[in-house]
Amino acid sequence: xxxxxxxxxxxxxxxxxxxxxxxxxGHGTGLAPVPEARTEHPPAAVPRTNPGRSLDERIAGGLxxxxxxxxxxxxxxxxxxxxxxxxxxxxxxxRPFYEKYFRVEVKGVENIPSDGGALIVAxxxxxxxxxxxxxxxxxxxNHPAQxxxxxxxxxxxxxxxxxxxxxxxxGHTLACAEDAQRLLERGEIVGVMPEGFKGIGKxxxxxxxxxxFGRGGFVSTALKAGAPIVPCSIVxxxxxxxxxxxxKTLARVLGLPYFPLTPTFPWLGPLxxxxxxxxxxxxxxxxxxxxxxxxxxxxxxxxxxxxxDQVRETIQxxxxxxxxxxxxxxx
Numbered sequence: 001x002x003x004x005x006x007x008x009x010x011x012x013x014x015x016x017x018x019x020x021x022x023x024x025x026g027h028g029t030g031l032a033p034v035p036e037a038r039t040e041h042p043p044a045a046v047p048r049t050n051p052g053r054s055l056d057e058r059i060a061g062g063l064x065x066x067x068x069x070x071x072x073x074x075x076x077x078x079x080x081x082x083x084x085x086x087x088x089x090x091x092x093x094x095r096p097f098y099e100k101y102f103r104v105e106v107k108g109v110e111n112i113p114s115d116g117g118a119l120i121v122a123x124x125x126x127x128x129x130x131x132x133x134x135x136x137x138x139x140x141x142n143h144p145a146q147x148x149x150x151x152x153x154x155x156x157x158x159x160x161x162x163x164x165x166x167x168x169x170x171g172h173t174l175a176c177a178e179d180a181q182r183l184l185e186r187g188e189i190v191g192v193m194p195e196g197f198k199g200i201g202k203x204x205x206x207x208x209x210x211x212x213f214g215r216g217g218f219v220s221t222a223l224k225a226g227a228p229i230v231p232c233s234i235v236x237x238x239x240x241x242x243x244x245x246x247x248k249t250l251a252r253v254l255g256l257p258y259f260p261l262t263p264t265f266p267w268l269g270p271l272x273x274x275x276x277x278x279x280x281x282x283x284x285x286x287x288x289x290x291x292x293x294x295x296x297x298x299x300x301x302x303x304x305x306x307x308x309d310q311v312r313e314t315i316q317x318x319x320x321x322x323x324x325x326x327x328x329x330x331x
Contacts, residue, residue: 068084069085076169079150079171080169081169081171082169083148083171085169086170090170091137094133094134094136095141097130098134098141101275102134102236102277102279103279103280104134104137104236105280105281105282106138106142106281106284107281107283107284108283109138109139109284111230111285111286111287112143112147112189112284113189113287114143114144114145115145116187116227117183117185117186117189117225117227118184118189118229118287119191119221119222119225120135120191120192120232120284121192121193121229121230121231121232122192122193122231122233122234123195123208123210123232123233123234123315123319124193124194124195124196124199125195125199125200125202125207125208125237126200126237126238126240126241127200127201127240127262128200128275129200130240131193131200132193134280134282135149135151135282136148136170138282139191147189148189149171149189149190150172150173150183150188150189150191151172151190151191152174152176152179152180152190152191152192153173153174153175154175154196154197155174155175156256156257157172175196177220177221184221184227185225190227192218194214194217194218195211196214197258198211198212201246201257201258201260203243203245204238204242204244207239208235208238208319208320210316210319213312214308215308216304216305216308218308219290219303219304219307220298220299222290223293223297223298224295227290228287228289228290229287229288229290230285230287231284231285231286231311231314231315232282232283232284232315233282233319234280234282235280235281236279236280236281236329237280239278240276240278241260241262241265242262242276243260243262244261244262246259246261247259277330278329279326279331281322283322285314285315285318288307288310
């Protein structure tokens with residue numbers, strides 16, 4: 001299989017995507033013209049709001065997609081992100097879980113900017129990181145601009161075979177300040193879950209109690225990039241794998257941060273790995289602007305503490321409010 005074209009950092013991939021979706025080839029947009037060969041086979045991706053394509057058109061689009069994968073006539077950015085594969089394959093695989101299984105309801109999506117960079121800060125839970133994947137679908141499918149969320153992931157994700165490659169293709173990158181700042185300055189929506197393994201691996205008895213947010217590194221990154229911070233609260237993920245125990249010795253042997261014991265896993269074998277079909281709600285809060293701060297603000301520890309505490313308290317308060325409003329865990 002031929003190698004994909006890599007878009008170097010700084011080539012304004014978002015503008016190119018907008019031009020491609022509008023049916024242009026890049027002329028008159030300030031971008032380098034797209035080669036003629038590519039204009040004969042435009043990407044087959046269409047908005048989900050336009051499902052009226054005929055069977056022949058869908059088949060033709062699928063064949064064109066396969067042809068581009070085989071010939072290497074597709075693009076990835078310098079982080080390894082493959083937008084076409086994400087939209088047409090990965091999102092399509094996740095969408096049934098999002099729409100039918102967890103029945104995710106999204107609120108406050110208008111608080112995510114229509115363009116430019118922004119940092120979405122969310123709570124983390126569920127034993128396995130399905131909340132990040134559902135958040136990614138929720139942003140794309142509900143935002144009017146169908147924006148793509150670039151998630152910051154833990155080191156463990158990028159050492160696991162297969163998972164590493166899929167994560168890169170889906171736009172995830174290492175949870176480090178340098179990568180996050182580059183993405184924000186590029187105008188991307190970046191997602192971070194500061195609780196990390198402390199949140200996703202906490203016992204069921206501590207559900208919906210936010211863990212420590214670290215030293216506020218995400219706030220410093222947002223300040224340096226001048227990007228707004230959007231608090232995000234996710235309800236429903238806590239109950240998909242109720243973690244009633246942690247086999248710490250086995251976790252150390254396997255090199256994992258924890259080894260969960262749930263009412264069904266590992267007692268029921270592979271069947272125990274099936275998540276419970278809980279009802280989810282994702283709510284985005286009002287953005288906290290950072291553009292008005294001076295450059296040296298990112299080195300002010302008191303400001304870091306105050307902004308971090310503000311974001312954490314906003315998420316925690318919204319979690320409590322959503323819990324009071326929901327009818328049940330499953331409906």
